[in-house]
Amino acid sequence: MILFELKLLSRRLFSMAITLVVTILIFVGIFPFMDESGLLVLLSEKLDLVPNFLIRMLGLAEFPDFTRFPHYFNLCMFYMLIKLSTVSSLMGCDSLISEETDGTIEFLYAMPHSRAYIAFSKFVSCAITIVALNVLCGLVSYLAFLYMGEEPTFLPRSIASVILPQLCYLITGMLISSLLRSSQSASTSSMSLFFFTFMLGVLPSMIGKWNKLEYLSPTTAVIRYDFMTVGFRPYWPQVNFLLVYSIIALITTIVIYSKKDMKLQ
Amino acid sequence: MSIIEVNNLTKLYSGGKVRGIENMNFTVDEGELFGFIGPNGAGKSTTIRILMNILKPTSGTARIFDLDCKTHSRIIKRDVGYMPSEVRFYPGASVKELLNYACRLRGSAKGCWRELADDFHLDAQKKFGELSIGNRRKLSIINAMMHKPRLLILDEPTGGLDPLMQEKFFEKLLECRKNGATVFFSSHNLNEVQKYCSRVALVKNGHIEMMPDLANLPMHSIELTTSSDTGQLFDKIRAVGIHKSGSSIRFMLPGVDLSTLLSLLAGMNISDVVITKPSLEQVFHKIYQGEEKSK
Known part of the structure; x- marks a missing residue:
């Protein structure tokens, strides 16, 4: 089942993979202009005016030098994290309900497999696809570093780190998907999920309290105050919390999915 | 021996406000070709979906091979061929991919569908999205029959098939029955039900109105x-x-x-x-x- 699901997903996500590769290439293509853009001067002059929470959120606490490729490339990594997190969230929200709405799930239900197996297979296929998209981005990024003659010191750690928040979004999306009544609300739900949790991560820095809210934002588990200079790295207490949450959410999803009535037309 | 046994089966939707089926009772014996007829909204598909564990009953029990459809669904489905009323497969996948996938999911031999595909003149290279309604139904019939199940549950199987293919379909159905399979199918075509079925249940307003022996x-x-x-x-x-x-x-x-x-x-x-x-x-x-x- 996983192989077939992967085939279906790969057809859907082929254009996404192309978009990501092209984005990385565009970022690399723009880099030579960083020397002349005066961005460094502009940043150092204007940074005083930027609120503290925004500086932390944007990873500018450790001042980056965008004329250095590794620092500059972290911007691209940040974009990829946001993009792949929204994709993961959408994949999760769509994963269970779309086949119900399309009616194709009746084919799977006629087979001698439990709903738990179906839901778990869908999770594994989506997770493999997400990892594959990250590996693809990692490989293209690695080639970009080689092309620029730079040592990709933080790249493997950054790529490995961003997978966890994406899996977290996938699982939460699947949990939502098991509760949805129609796939029409899947994309709205996925966007709400991503931006709501992203805001939860930003909120404690903005108001200077309720720091624990950060734990509910998967991206803050890898986006630390200095990510623009050293790339993404896991904040272990939050990573551990998210791992425990993910396991509980996945089990809950499977239980709900196994018990629910299908909304077939 | 009863292959299907339905006792006081009730399914209510929207928290009990909408009736699906109510206190339905019937049995289907081994080797029978049992017709399930009734107007739209009578509860035929609801009953079939409960048998396939796609819907959960509000109360009552449905048993196949003397096993509860809700708790032993996985075991039951090994020996059941199911054809839904609306054929919906993955549009981007070819007939060959879909049927081989079904073989893998059931643990059947790869290509066990080829003979049936030849009999029904179905082009295995075509994608599901490119198939006509009739060919989609053929695909669904092959999917239900290819693993030689003990029980066939077919929800309005002949809709969209041309008369020649309908004849071929019933030929295959009788062949399955000859090999010991039991057939439970719903239909709107009453002539075909009277021609081929041994017994029939007439469903109205979510319950069985009558269940006459068609031979007499x-x-x-x-x-x-x-x-x-x-x-x-x-x-x-x-x-x-x-x-x-x-x-x-x-x-x-x-x-x-x-x-x-x-x-x-x-x-x-x-x-x-x-x-x-x-x-x-x-x-x-x-x-x-x-x-x-x-x-």
Whole structure:
């Protein structure tokens, strides 16, 4: 089942993979202009005016030098994290309900497999696809570093780190998907999920309290105050919390999915 | 031995506000070709989906091979071939990919569908999205039959098939039955039900109205003209599909015992009476029309 699901997903996500590769290439293509853009001067002059929470959120606490490729490339990594997190969230929200709405799930239900197996297979296929998209981005990024003659010191750690928040979004999306009544609300739900949790991560820095809210934002588990200079790295207490949450959410999803009535037309 | 056993099966939707089926009871014996007929919304697909564990019953039990459909669904489905009323597969996948996938999911030999695909003249290279409605149904029939199941559950299988393919379909169905399979299928085509089924359940308003043996349809259609009060008459006989129009009354009488009816009619002022033995189609129409007119 996983192989077939992967085939279906790969057809859907082929254009996404192309978009990501092209984005990385565009970022690399723009880099030579960083020397002349005066961005460094502009940043150092204007940074005083930027609120503290925004500086932390944007990873500018450790001042980056965008004329250095590794620092500059972290911007691209940040974009990829946001993009792949929204994709993961959408994949999760769509994963269970779309086949119900399309009616194709009746084919799977006629087979001698439990709903738990179906839901778990869908999770594994989506997770493999997400990892594959990250590996693809990692490989293209690695080639970009080689092309620029730079040592990709933080790249493997950054790529490995961003997978966890994406899996977290996938699982939460699947949990939502098991509760949805129609796939029409899947994309709205996925966007709400991503931006709501992203805001939860930003909120404690903005108001200077309720720091624990950060734990509910998967991206803050890898986006630390200095990510623009050293790339993404896991904040272990939050990573551990998210791992425990993910396991509980996945089990809950499977239980709900196994018990629910299908909304077939 | 009963292959399907349904006891007091009830399915209510929207927190009990909408009726799906109510207290449904029937059994299907091994080797039977059992027809399940009724108008749209009668509860046929709901019953079938509960048997396939796609829907969960509100109360009552449904058993297949003496196993509970809710708790032993995975084991049951190893020996069940299911064809839904609407054929919906993955549009981007080819017929070959879909059928090989079904083989893998069931643990059947790869390519076990080829003979059936040849019989039904189905092009395996075509993508599902490119297939006509008839070819989609052929694909679904092959998917249900290819692993030689002990039980076939088919929800309106012949809709969209041309007459030649319908004949081929029933040929295959009888072949399955000859090899020991039991067939449970719903249909709107009453002629095919009467032609091929041994028994039939007529579903109306979520429950089984009658379940006659088709080899000897124990049913009479009575049309009488009377000026007498017929209220007591209908209390004493189990008439169905009653339709009154002035002094003329039409109704169906399940069971072969006409003597009770005739003795009751003897005491009434009857100006005309016509008793006929209707076909299944006439039975269906009279019962359904009776329901429509009484609304």
